Amino acid sequence: MTHVTMIARFAPDGTVTPLTLCWTDGRRYEIDRVLDVRRAASLKQGGIGLRYTCRIRGQIRYLFLDGTRWFVSDNEP
Amino acid sequence: MDRIILHSDCNSFYASVELLKRPELRGRPVAVGGDVERRHGIILAKNEPAKAAGVKTGQALWQAREKCPGLVILPPCYEDYVKFSRFARQIYFDYTDRVEPFGLDEAWLDVTGENGAALAHEIRRRVKRELGITVSIGVSFNKVFAKLGSDYKKPDAVTLIPRERVAEIVWPLPVTDLLGVGPATGAKLIGRGIRTIGELAQAPEDLLRRLLGKNGPALQACARGLDASPVKRPEDVPQVKSVGNSFTLPRDMTCRDDAARVLYVLADSVGRRLREKGLMGRQISVWMRDSSLFGFQRQATLPAPTDATHRIHEIALALVDANYRWGRPMRSVGVSVSDLCEAACGAQLDFFTDTAKSRRLDVLEEVGDRLKQRFGSRCLLPATLLAAPELTGFDPKRDHVIRPADPSPGEAAS
Numbered sequence: 001m002t003h004v005t006m007i008a009r010f011a012p013d014g015t016v017t018p019l020t021l022c023w024t025d026g027r028r029y030e031i032d033r034v035l036d037v038r039r040a041a042s043l044k045q046g047g048i049g050l051r052y053t054c055r056i057r058g059q060i061r062y063l064f065l066d067g068t069r070w071f072v073s074d075n076e077p
Numbered sequence: 078m079d080r081i082i083l084h085s086d087c088n089s090f091y092a093s094v095e096l097l098k099r100p101e102l103r104g105r106p107v108a109v110g111g112d113v114e115r116r117h118g119i120i121l122a123k124n125e126p127a128k129a130a131g132v133k134t135g136q137a138l139w140q141a142r143e144k145c146p147g148l149v150i151l152p153p154c155y156e157d158y159v160k161f162s163r164f165a166r167q168i169y170f171d172y173t174d175r176v177e178p179f180g181l182d183e184a185w186l187d188v189t190g191e192n193g194a195a196l197a198h199e200i201r202r203r204v205k206r207e208l209g210i211t212v213s214i215g216v217s218f219n220k221v222f223a224k225l226g227s228d229y230k231k232p233d234a235v236t237l238i239p240r241e242r243v244a245e246i247v248w249p250l251p252v253t254d255l256l257g258v259g260p261a262t263g264a265k266l267i268g269r270g271i272r273t274i275g276e277l278a279q280a281p282e283d284l285l286r287r288l289l290g291k292n293g294p295a296l297q298a299c300a301r302g303l304d305a306s307p308v309k310r311p312e313d314v315p316q317v318k319s320v321g322n323s324f325t326l327p328r329d330m331t332c333r334d335d336a337a338r339v340l341y342v343l344a345d346s347v348g349r350r351l352r353e354k355g356l357m358g359r360q361i362s363v364w365m366r367d368s369s370l371f372g373f374q375r376q377a378t379l380p381a382p383t384d385a386t387h388r389i390h391e392i393a394l395a396l397v398d399a400n401y402r403w404g405r406p407m408r409s410v411g412v413s414v415s416d417l418c419e420a421a422c423g424a425q426l427d428f429f430t431d432t433a434k435s436r437r438l439d440v441l442e443e444v445g446d447r448l449k450q451r452f453g454s455r456c457l458l459p460a461t462l463l464a465a466p467e468l469t470g471f472d473p474k475r476d477h478v479i480r481p482a483d484p485s486p487g488e489a490a491s
Contacts, residue, residue, distance in 0.1 A: 043100065046098045
């Protein structure tokens with residue numbers, strides 16, 4: 001599983017919102033909108049965590065926060 | 078009104094967690110096993126394909142490979158199992174505050190007043206979605222039958238055992254499936270023709286009492302569905318029931334001197350852990366096994382509780398002396414202290430004990446504890462241990478040893 005760099009906002013109430021995904025090749029993607037947040041397992045990537053369902057450049061992508069590390073999955077049931 | 082108790086059991090827990098992390102291995106026979114080099118080479122958990130090929134928990138790794146040539150054996154990762162266990166419990170706590178964990182992978186939930194079946198399915202689905210592993214859940218009116226239910230159909234299943242279906246579902250099951258009937262009790266019952274839970278429920282009470290003592294009628298009550306034990310909240314469960322360490326040695330012990338040295342290392346670890354937790358215990362147990370897993374376990378009860386290394390060592394060694402003649406070399410050994418109380422509550426002094434001497438030894442151990450805390454467990458050793466470094470060069474206090482996930486009630490929290 002590949003972990004990625006994420007720029008995120010830590011709110012005073014403790015919620016964490018991802019803002020910019022920095023891909024391993026250096027490209028950056030703004031996160032347009034977080035559509036859903038829930039605990040989930042990624043069977044495809046082999047990990048668990050808080051799953052953010054996000055819209056990035058018109059595509060739906062899943063960003064997982066496991067502890068303090070982020071990983072990405074492009075399709076999850 | 079009947080209670081509604083769920084028993085949730087994470088299927089092939091260690092193996093499932095490892096498989097979630099390694100998607101490329103799904104569908105292949107996979108087991109989690111101990112370290113062969115250090116002779117901890119047994120199967121701790123296996124997935125369904127490995128099970129179908131005949132791999133069993135507790136089997137030596139080489140035996141498992143013989144049964145199942147393509148078997149992938151992964152090393153255990155204890156931190157991950159604790160993490161998944163904690164997440165599973167967080168899900169359970171969303172439905173009730175009465176959650177009683179039973180090892181890392183099992184728990185009872187008291188959800189009296191709710192729709193047990195609907196809740197069980199919701200929990201089953203949530204665990205699968207949020208943790209990527211499966212549970213099987215039994216739903217019944219007592220803890221013992223709920224546990225039978227979680228074993229009845231798996232993985233990823235819910236089994237209901239309401240009162241009116243006990244005779245149909247529970248009674249035909251082998252008596253050894255019942256919680257509390259281990260191999261020894263099972264053999265005794267089967268020897269008297271009591272093969273199923275139904276036969277246990279209907280056996281003459283005096284026969285069971287003769288066979289098993291007071292445990293006999295208690296087991297019969299469970300078989301009849303009369304188990305009334307409550308699901309304990311975490312705060313009701315005593316944190317620790319015993320403190321123990323055991324070790325499988327790199328070479329077998331062949332004589333009393335070997336045992337004395339290894340027991341010292343174990344007693345030192347147990348004593349220090351007791352003192353750290355502020356606990357003392359009255360019962361000292363020692364067990365040993367040879368390579369064919371023949372073994373014995375003996376315990377002694379002291380007049381007063383202790384947390385002293387030298388005392389634990391002395392009693393453990395005396396138990397070995399009284400019970401073993403070194404006919405065969407021994408491969409693994411363990412020491413535990415139970416019947417615990419808080420050290421702060423004071424101890425009854427004894428008129429004939431040399432308290433000045435034992436006070437001096439206590440001070441010595443305190444100093445030793447502080448040194449070992451700063452410089453490691455091996456900074457201060459009795460010289461005798463140096464005679465067999467290959468036997469005593471382990472640190473049970475530091476090394477976490479993982480055993481197969483089959484906790485029994487009151488098992489050592491080591």
